[in-house]
Amino acid sequence: MTAYPHMLAPLDLGFTTLKNRVLMGSMHTGLEETKDWNRVAEFYADRARGGVALMVTGGIGPNMEGSVLPGASMMTSDKDVANHSIVTARVHEAGGKIAMQILHAGRYAYGPKCVAPSPVKSPISPFPPTELDEEGIEKQITDIVNAAVLAQQAGYDGVEIMGSEGYFLNQFLVTHTNKRTDRWGGSYENRMRLPIEVVRRTREAVGTDFIIIYRLSMIDLVPNGSTFDEVVQLAKEIEKAGATIINTGIGWHEARIPTIATSVPRAAFAWVTKKLMGQVSIPVITSNRINTPEVAEEVLATGCADMVSMARPMLADADFVNKAAAGQGDRIAPCIACNQACLDHTFSGKLTSCLVNPRACHETELVVAKAAAPKKVAIVGAGPAGLSTAITAAQRGHAVTVFDKSDEIGGQLNMAKQVPGKEEFWGLVDWYRVMLADLGVTLKLGKAVGAGDLSGFDEVVIATGVSPRDPAIPGQDRANVLSYIDVLRHKKPVGKRVAVIGAGGIGFDVSEFLLEEGHSPTIDLPQWMKEWGVSDPAEHRSGLAPEGPQPGKPEREVTLLQRKAKAHGKDLGKTTGWIHRATLKMKGVSFVGGVNYEKIDDEGLHISFGEARENPTLIACDTVVLCAGQISDRSLADALEAKGVHCHVIGGADVAAELDAKRAINQGTRLALTF
Ligand code: NAP
Ligand code: SF4
DSSP: OOSOTTTTSOEEOSSOEESSSEEEOOOOOSHHHHTOHHHHHHHHHHHHHTTOSEEEEEEEBSSTTTSSSTTOOBOOSHHHHHHHHHHHHHHHHTTOOEEEEEOOOGGGSSSTTOEESSOOOOTTOSOOOEEOOHHHHHHHHHHHHHHHHHHHHTTOSEEEEEEOTTOHHHHHHSTTTOOOOSTTSSSHHHHTHHHHHHHHHHHHHHOSSSEEEEEEEEEOOSTTOOOHHHHHHHHHHHHHHTOSEEEEEESOTTOSSOSSSTTSOTTTTHHHHHTTBTTBSSOEEEOSSOOSHHHHHHHHHTTSOSEEEESHHHHHOTTHHHHHHTTOGGGSOOOOOOOTTTHHHHTTTOOOOOSSOTTTTOTTTSOOOOOSSOOEEEEEOOSHHHHHHHHHHHHTTOEEEEEESSSSSOTTHHHHTTSTTOTHHHHHHHHHHHHHHHTTOEEEESSOOOGGGGTTOSEEEEOOOEEEOOOOOTTTTSTTEEEHHHHHTSOOOOOSEEEEEOOSHHHHHHHHHHHHTTOOGGGOHHHHHHHHTBOOTTTSGGGBOTTOOOOOOOSSEEEEEOSSOSOTTTTSOTTTHHHHHHHHHHTTOEEEOSEEEEEEETTEEEEEETTTTEEEEEEEOSEEEEOOOEEEOOHHHHHHHHTTOOOEEOGGGTOOTTOOHHHHHHHHHHHHTTO
8 A cells, every 4th residue: 555645546638547646847957958869868768767657848949039048949840850759759668758848938038039928028037028919929829839749740748838937828818918909918818818729729730639738827926917717717718728737837937936945835835726626627737846755645635636746856866756656755865945956057057957866967977887896985974975975886886884973964964954944954864864774884973083994995985074164253252152053053042133244055044043043934834925925816816915025023133244245145046045135134134245354242243344444333242153154174084195095085075165065965976986
């Protein structure tokens, strides 16, 4: 008897059956743009072998003007059909099903030729769109339908028509972006004409036995978005027009409410999809922040949807469904929703991967094969760098021993998991623990090792991490000064007025920790919705609460300082930095930059500004917390090298600057593939 009966139940679509209720949602990985179709095929085939019922590709443009970027992948020619056929053949060989997403970006297209219902520039693009005339609209429909026909020729099992997230079809639906007065604008009947026409004509062109998923925005989260009555009306018309499945879209890309970041509660929007259940007779998929089989099962068992979409979790672990079906849910590498190696890469023009699983999108390059000769491997440091080395080395058949002076594994992950909004790190540390046990890795915790303890190993890996940087501020040894480790690990008492020195990732984390004092809106959905101003779209158009964000009362008064004069948090994650900045601003944190730290005394922190050390100012506070960055802890590596013992130095022990778990895990995994 499985623990996930709803998630693993097949879904009969009439002309075909999906083997379970898990859809791999669309992601822009950048793989298609590499034009290495073998690599693209292997990425999807790996996930098909992992048991997912149906996958949706990244968005493929139906024409130049609708493509997300100049040079982005399109489906317009026989050559495209031939390339995509490599993917579909490999997926089918692996027993999977795959649909191609047709993505017309409209005014979100990053190029001067972008088109839209009206010439209203988007706040997230520098390019004002050209308003389409009747002929132009007709061309867009024809191109989308043509892309679907070509996808069918390429062997896809279906297409997903992207109608949400503020893209082209969504732009016609709402007065926020559609100011037209012809038959494509004005009344809601007119505004929804285009999406319906696209689905109707696509169905006509592809025949009956081809999956058409329509991705429908159920809560726009932007001013003047759809009401829920309009959502239901559209869904019914989309069903009539011939869609097989309706998938949920949450929020436009320009919305200023987080929808998928790690601080968003798990399955935070499943209740929105549930409102559509029973209103249409075709299956409905829900999405966003579903990342474990338990959450997926709960969402389905409580009638929120017929299927769940998980995208990033399939980067973290291609075998998600098979492991769940085999009762090995605790071995699924968890997506922690950090966006660091997926969306942050996409938006920086880099190939997607995954912080937890560097093999994602690198399947052909990083192959975990059994080592020709098993070795004895010693790894010092049980943080992310050491643990990822250990797991990959053990998978390759090496005998691995991990040492750490702490009596628990996880290193700095154990501090991250204390931060409100970073609860997912608990699951990551748990996963490492399960995997180490499963793979027979020997753990020697609670004792610092010296160079003399490491003889008899074939490979020695030093992953001893980092130590806090000494900012050398007069008065920093006083009792009213703490380090981030004192706060996050040792939970030392902190006063009500706090100055945080250093506005890097840790300075932001510590500030969030101090503002919440043990409570986290991430595990309190009603509170999280209130904080961000999310309401029921059936009550308030677009799901925006009329009173706006209502942050809870902060537990402390926090001043966050840095020496540089640029804006705080500029170097945080590309897709998540704005959330951290907004959170701190909402809770009244003062951002002070361009400072010199003069001294700390009983009154608080004394600073001055600029090179001339002008404008002396007191930040009156009870506690000063030092988050001034970190330096490599290389003492063991140096001692070994002095004895002539060769060792591999990785993670923070190698380079502390800009260290994060992504680099540490990537470096550890890659190292373990070399010996
Ligand atoms: P960091 O990001 O390098 O920030 C260090 C901070 O300390 C900076 O604000 C820096 O600003 C300040 N600083 C540097 N030298 C100083 C000195 N001598 N005296 C006073 N202030 C000094 O390091 P971190 O915050 O320790 O984070 C470590 C790593 O973990 C980073 O790579 C970070 O990205 C990662 N991390 C990421 C997240 C995340 O949300 N993604 C969260 C936590 C940690 P000024 O030089 O301007 O003063
Ligand atoms: Fe999930 Fe982070 Fe991996 Fe992206 S990088 S798939 S958010 S764990």
